Amino acid sequence: MPVFLNSSDADFEAAFAALLTAKREDSPDVDAVVAQIISDVRTRGDQAVLDLTAKFDRLDLTADALAFSAAEIDREISKVSAEDHAALELAATRIRAYHERQLPQDESWTDDAGATLGWRWGPVSAAGLYVPGGLASYPSSVLMNAIPAKVAGVPRLAIVVPTPDGICNPLVLLAARIAGVDEIYRIGGAQAVAALAYGTETIPPVDKITGPGNAFVAAAKRRVFGKVGIDMIAGPSEILVIADKDNDPDWIATDLLSQAEHDESAQSILITDDADFGRAVAASVDTQLETLERRAIAGPSWRDYGAVVTVGSLDEAAALSDRIAPEHLELCVADPVALSQKITHAGAIFLGAWTPEAIGDYIGGPNHVLPTARSARFSSGLSVLDFMKRTTLAQMTPEALKRIGPAAERLAISESLQAHGLSVRARLDRLNEEG
Amino acid sequence: MPVFLNSSDADFEAAFAALLTAKREDSPDVDAVVAQIISDVRTRGDQAVLDLTAKFDRLDLTADALAFSAAEIDREISKVSAEDHAALELAATRIRAYHERQLPQDESWTDDAGATLGWRWGPVSAAGLYVPGGLASYPSSVLMNAIPAKVAGVPRLAIVVPTPDGICNPLVLLAARIAGVDEIYRIGGAQAVAALAYGTETIPPVDKITGPGNAFVAAAKRRVFGKVGIDMIAGPSEILVIADKDNDPDWIATDLLSQAEHDESAQSILITDDADFGRAVAASVDTQLETLERRAIAGPSWRDYGAVVTVGSLDEAAALSDRIAPEHLELCVADPVALSQKITHAGAIFLGAWTPEAIGDYIGGPNHVLPTARSARFSSGLSVLDFMKRTTLAQMTPEALKRIGPAAERLAISESLQAHGLSVRARLDRLNEEG
Numbered sequence: 001m002p003v004f005l006n007s008s009d010a011d012f013e014a015a016f017a018a019l020l021t022a023k024r025e026d027s028p029d030v031d032a033v034v035a036q037i038i039s040d041v042r043t044r045g046d047q048a049v050l051d052l053t054a055k056f057d058r059l060d061l062t063a064d065a066l067a068f069s070a071a072e073i074d075r076e077i078s079k080v081s082a083e084d085h086a087a088l089e090l091a092a093t094r095i096r097a098y099h100e101r102q103l104p105q106d107e108s109w110t111d112d113a114g115a116t117l118g119w120r121w122g123p124v125s126a127a128g129l130y131v132p133g134g135l136a137s138y139p140s141s142v143l144m145n146a147i148p149a150k151v152a153g154v155p156r157l158a159i160v161v162p163t164p165d166g167i168c169n170p171l172v173l174l175a176a177r178i179a180g181v182d183e184i185y186r187i188g189g190a191q192a193v194a195a196l197a198y199g200t201e202t203i204p205p206v207d208k209i210t211g212p213g214n215a216f217v218a219a220a221k222r223r224v225f226g227k228v229g230i231d232m233i234a235g236p237s238e239i240l241v242i243a244d245k246d247n248d249p250d251w252i253a254t255d256l257l258s259q260a261e262h263d264e265s266a267q268s269i270l271i272t273d274d275a276d277f278g279r280a281v282a283a284s285v286d287t288q289l290e291t292l293e294r295r296a297i298a299g300p301s302w303r304d305y306g307a308v309v310t311v312g313s314l315d316e317a318a319a320l321s322d323r324i325a326p327e328h329l330e331l332c333v334a335d336p337v338a339l340s341q342k343i344t345h346a347g348a349i350f351l352g353a354w355t356p357e358a359i360g361d362y363i364g365g366p367n368h369v370l371p372t373a374r375s376a377r378f379s380s381g382l383s384v385l386d387f388m389k390r391t392t393l394a395q396m397t398p399e400a401l402k403r404i405g406p407a408a409e410r411l412a413i414s415e416s417l418q419a420h421g422l423s424v425r426a427r428l429d430r431l432n433e434e435g
Numbered sequence: 436m437p438v439f440l441n442s443s444d445a446d447f448e449a450a451f452a453a454l455l456t457a458k459r460e461d462s463p464d465v466d467a468v469v470a471q472i473i474s475d476v477r478t479r480g481d482q483a484v485l486d487l488t489a490k491f492d493r494l495d496l497t498a499d500a501l502a503f504s505a506a507e508i509d510r511e512i513s514k515v516s517a518e519d520h521a522a523l524e525l526a527a528t529r530i531r532a533y534h535e536r537q538l539p540q541d542e543s544w545t546d547d548a549g550a551t552l553g554w555r556w557g558p559v560s561a562a563g564l565y566v567p568g569g570l571a572s573y574p575s576s577v578l579m580n581a582i583p584a585k586v587a588g589v590p591r592l593a594i595v596v597p598t599p600d601g602i603c604n605p606l607v608l609l610a611a612r613i614a615g616v617d618e619i620y621r622i623g624g625a626q627a628v629a630a631l632a633y634g635t636e637t638i639p640p641v642d643k644i645t646g647p648g649n650a651f652v653a654a655a656k657r658r659v660f661g662k663v664g665i666d667m668i669a670g671p672s673e674i675l676v677i678a679d680k681d682n683d684p685d686w687i688a689t690d691l692l693s694q695a696e697h698d699e700s701a702q703s704i705l706i707t708d709d710a711d712f713g714r715a716v717a718a719s720v721d722t723q724l725e726t727l728e729r730r731a732i733a734g735p736s737w738r739d740y741g742a743v744v745t746v747g748s749l750d751e752a753a754a755l756s757d758r759i760a761p762e763h764l765e766l767c768v769a770d771p772v773a774l775s776q777k778i779t780h781a782g783a784i785f786l787g788a789w790t791p792e793a794i795g796d797y798i799g800g801p802n803h804v805l806p807t808a809r810s811a812r813f814s815s816g817l818s819v820l821d822f823m824k825r826t827t828l829a830q831m832t833p834e835a836l837k838r839i840g841p842a843a844e845r846l847a848i849s850e851s852l853q854a855h856g857l858s859v860r861a862r863l864d865r866l867n868e869e870g
Contacts, residue, residue: 091846248861349828395771404529
């Protein structure tokens with residue numbers, strides 16, 4: 001049974017706080033194992049990667065077979081139906097169009113003091129994308145990670161995707177080709193992250209690693225952070241739906257299930273201003289669970305972490321939503337735009353009942369890699385900026401240095417950094433000598 | 436003796452590679468101690484913070500004295516000279532003007548399919564800034580961290596600054612007031628980071644923690660990452676100067692020393708296309724070191740990690756610079772703008788001999804919190820964006836859903852996510868029924 005809460009109940013605050021802090025994921029402590037794997041890859045390079053791939057993926061490779069060849073990719077892609085191919089192409093086109101608008105501007109200006117200031121953005125030189133194998137091998141995630149990198153202008157983009165027992169997903173390879181990925185390696189786990197971060201004889205190192213993975217991958221990303229950049233460490237997926245009674249309870253129930261089916265640790269919450277509507281949605285969830293293909297996953301998720309919260313007003317719903325800071329927020333209300341303006345913390349907002357969250361997972365255009373576990377309070381979904389970095393620029397004229405240099409010298413002296421002050425003073429003295 | 440290299444020497448590649456990988460900092464393994472401190476603060480709140488402050492800072496406080504009062508701040512600030520006050524105000528004004536240009540734009544558009552898409556930026560609700568006490572207590576760093584946060588619109592900005600034996604730096608308090616900081620706590624170390632991340636009875640938690648600190652602070656920031664956002668973990672400072680022979684060797688020597696005086700682990704490198712000029716700079720460094728106030732720091736830094744590299748051309752210098760990916764890059768050449776366009780990786784570039792790096796530390800306008808240890812390959816200096824997060828927005832019309840929904844349904848099915856597909860299908864069926 002999911003939790004049923006009503007904000008007018010006396011014990012609501014305690015129950016809602018418990019909902020917020022419920023631990024949904026036991027992260028196994030794999031750090032020692034991962035440290036050993038990384039060290040092994042750094043020491044033995046290709047051979048370590050090959051040995052670990054034989055051990056974990058039951059796949060015997062040689063170094064020259066680490067990467068998929070173009071012919072292999074062609075062969076796999078030929079298995080994809082024309083309809084699936086067209087759907088992936090449409091998704092890619094829409095994701096690309098959205099992310100192209102994120103490209104930042106370079107700036108340069110000269111201020112009153114005569115100083116020319118600005119900044120310049122550029123892509124990282126190489127990025128690596130982790131793609132899980134097996135059940136959670138999602139071509140949509142390939143598009144969502146690879147397209148922002150290519151829009152950013154990353155000249156070299158490598159994918160690692162494990163192929164346990166040699167099995168690979170042709171749609172993943174097709175998504176990689178559509179997105180413009182340059183290299184695809186059939187490796188996974190901490191050894192793949194280590195190979196991307198430190199490089200091997202066959203796999204040149206990258207500067208940034210993104211993409212989802214299991215506990216081993218997450219621990220490896222944490223460990224190589226600093227040597228390379230990483231994106232966020234994603235937790236289990238979440239959806240919050242705020243819906244008034246003028247919705248079809250079946251639609252809202254399906255939306256809740258579309259998150260619950262991801263993972264037994266996923267969390268689906270409904271906030272409504274009508275208790276009867278809330279009960280109707282919960283009843284529909286139960287009915288739909290009877291026949292849902294992934295009921296063995298969605299059922300436990302809904303029973304253990306699901307919640308239906310009844311509130312007195314939509315304003316109250318917005319305030320509770322900000323405490324949850326949901327990854328995905330659906331606003332199925334009469335004026336979703338107005339309600340969205342009362343929301344401060346959310347990864348992505350889906351406005352109105354015609355915008356089910358699944359649209360955002362695949363084809364809407366915005367990224368589906370989003371902050372989980374309340375981290376929307378301080379972080380954002382994946383974007384083009386994650387694959388770029390900024391260099392700041394400053395150029396003084398002698399006149400500008402005369403105007404602002406003395407204050408810099410004074411502050412340097414106040415911080416007891418004499419050479420800082422002298423580096424300014426030497427130039428000011430020259431200007432004074434020259435009159 | 437610093438290293439002298441010449442790119443035409445047979446062993447140059449090996450020597451340059453050694454320079455790149457030289458380990459300049461032994462990070463003591465303080466993680467176990469820090470884990471214990473964080474756990475203590477989470478369990479015992481204020482009392483843990485008070486006990487640890489008594490232990491490490493030799494300062495007995497009560498909970499109601501954790502924060503500086505307005506009267507205390509007034510009293511400390513009154514000790515600052517008018518000249519220092521004016522210099523800080525000028526710096527703040529210039530830093531604010533630069534960072535205001537970084538404010539990102541919200542976007543919203545309706546595309547061909549009829550989908551309205553966009554995003555919205557907003558500040559984090561609360562940020563905490565770590566300010567070191569003692570020797571490395573720099574008011575300029577207060578401005579560089581606090582002003583971007585306030586430009587971002589952060590409504591609550593707290594500072595933690597240890598005051599060992601009760602000693603505090605009035606300029607730090609003045610910089611905090613000028614920058615608009617809301618709360619100042621006289622605590623430091625891992626206990627201060629834990630208090631900001633988890634909150635205590637007296638100190639409400641924040642969502643983002645930035646600012647430099649020692650090994651304990653760095654380890655604490657790594658540990659609370661995920662619960663809150665953090666900025667980068669900074670390593671020892673670095674400067675690379677590319678200078679031709681038409682420079683005053685004394686100026687360049689002082690610029691190199693202005694980085695070396697920060698820290699025995701700091702690194703200063705000169706690349707020049709004239710070996711005689713390189714020798715003249717090194718000779719001037721030696722001469723200036725005889726009288727430099729911080730020669731006990733700058734001397735070891737220069738001897739252990741300094742380098743003078745002679746190259747055949749400025750193009751070669753640019754290529755080597757990108758391998759270093761320096762935090763600070765000074766281009767003291769005839770056409771610094773042209774040379775800067777050949778540079779891909781650098782935290783901040785200072786263009787021309789009239790722009791010593793120290794200008795950027797204090798008053799130029801760009802941020803002085805910059806990526807170290809080659810991380811300019813994938814990360815950027817601190818900016819307004821570090822204190823903001825982005826929510827993506829999507830709204831379908833029935834017509835838009837008809838056009839793009841079927842592809843989403845197909846991709847969901849291909850990923851075996853049935854409920855995702857059903858959430859789209861239910862709506863498409865309704866539209867079909869309605870004709």
